[in-house]
Amino acid sequence: MRVGVIGGGQLARMMIPPAVALGVELRVLAEVEGSSAALAATAVGDYRDAATVLAFAADVDVVTFDHEHVPQDVLDALVRAGIPVRPGPHALAVAQDKTVMRARLSAIGAPVPDWARIADAGELGAFLDAHAGIAVVKTPRGGYDGKGVRVVRDAADADDWFADAADGLLVEEFVPFRRELAQLVARRPSGEVAAWPLVETVQRDGVCAEVFAPAPRAGTLPDVARELAVRIATELDVTGVLAVELFETEDGRLLVNELAMRPHNTGHWTIDGAVTSQFEQHLRAALDLPLGDPSPIAPVSVMINVLGGPSGERMTDRYPRAMADRPEVKLHSYDKESRPGRKVGHVTAIGGELDDVVARARAAAAFFQD
């Protein structure tokens, strides 16, 4: 069993442990030498080049992804060559373009913020007028971790983006939300779907900072979120992990914020906190193997991202003090040079009681952030 992964970031890296456990051979096409997933990198090259990707994929059983940026013409070339691509091009097209995503979600009746595709400042102004003078503008493609997202209050606030936006921009209503949640599911080609518990995510500067699993004080929202995510995965024919990022609005509704069709930062807690991690599940789904049990192994798991500082040191440099202080917290390093704001690792604590688990996870994370 050979799985080819396009992209050598930390998501590909975190597929290595379950691949080793299961005896699945992982092959990674990395962008650069010395990538986070270098241990499993069998090729280094440009994922936008069809010949490079075809050569990489020639002797794997299935191709999957560390990111959603592989162009449709490259995906189509893989399909034409008879190589299973999971998730497939039609599903990925929805994840690759936020305007397409909004249109598809609206078409299947998923709850989303009011939205429109806009071509110029005039259309933005009209949207602002209809939405109390505040909105969120997004570039349809290429955004991540808060990049390509801007809160606007004036029709001229996105002028610098329109110049490069051949397909226009996406504008959405500004949603006053209580908090952000995420529902992860995995789906295999046969249709089987498995859902992890709904989680609460805390974002800082557009970057996932903390995840609480399961989402506390959620009432009936877990049932609503699971049903919604299963429906989206099924309607969009997603294979592999699907992350549905959600707003819990101030009036208690769920709205879909973003979709990701790959293992997701809000699911890193599953490595240490669930019977089957999102990375193992993604491999199983890609290989069309039966899915594993997504149940949590403890009442509470808390994941905190470690963001790099300016120092250029590595997360491992701080291990002696962090490990001595918190021997029960699981430390994960992505083997990346530190840069300000860069995700270089995460920590996860599990336990019986939310306040205690949060405190222990934060205590461990604090050793890496000053």
Add this chain to the structure above:
Amino acid sequence: MRVGVIGGGQLARMMIPPAVALGVELRVLAEVEGSSAALAATAVGDYRDAATVLAFAADVDVVTFDHEHVPQDVLDALVRAGIPVRPGPHALAVAQDKTVMRARLSAIGAPVPDWARIADAGELGAFLDAHAGIAVVKTPRGGYDGKGVRVVRDAADADDWFADAADGLLVEEFVPFRRELAQLVARRPSGEVAAWPLVETVQRDGVCAEVFAPAPRAGTLPDVARELAVRIATELDVTGVLAVELFETEDGRLLVNELAMRPHNTGHWTIDGAVTSQFEQHLRAALDLPLGDPSPIAPVSVMINVLGGPSGERMTDRYPRAMADRPEVKLHSYDKESRPGRKVGHVTAIGGELDDVVARARAAAAFFQD
């Protein structure tokens, strides 16, 4: 942080996942191409050759082991070259020779079966006369999984072994035991020791078949075993994981059967059943990092080995049915060709109640053994 592992078997393989998680670079000196730990193999060569081992070890921070068979002259060459070796040569000498082990254990007052070093059939006959006509003869070196161990009832029963036994053979009293147990601990150079729960091990044909963690109905034995293992690790200056295989005698005492100074089959359950696995702990100890929490994450864990059959197929061939039937059982393949009796993988189930967990683990294992 770079750890060099001598030996490319499944124990080295199972160090890869925690090394990836922690951001520790693992480098393996494998015996052959295509070893179980091939993903991390940076060299292939003979571990009995000092030049080969020195070249491999030149740019790692510490050397540790997948097995205990590296000759003392090679270990000494590493030490002379200034390369940390953990466990060190003096500790490994005790694990490498069962007669030395018995002598050292006796010297520190650890409870062991009656034993003697014997040079010929006459000495074996005398030992048999003194022990009700039954004893166990062992070759001091190179035995594993029941090989090099023989129950004897006649002075001539070991004649074929004496010819090759320059240092004589080890003879021990035949211990009528209720069951076999194992106590694993890890110790770092600074002296810190961490102990996992005492486990019960079921052996078949001299090979570990099943492990129940913690050992059920053990009364005060866990305290006795932990104190004993900590004392052995400390007295012998072991660094890394130490496995103490124990007999629980029919009259309720503990006797030390064997020692292993590396991750051990009786500790595989810790991958899925403990906060810190024996493989992560071995890396931490080798690097002299603070040890992780060895607490179990569930009341009961059960590990069952998967032994190869004659078919030549791989464990992964049976995944579809096993995974569909038991989505919650963790499957581990060592990526080895199947041979009769060869350990090719294991399965682990965790849960709240022993009978249930045993049943689920056996149901999963049964898919791989017919």
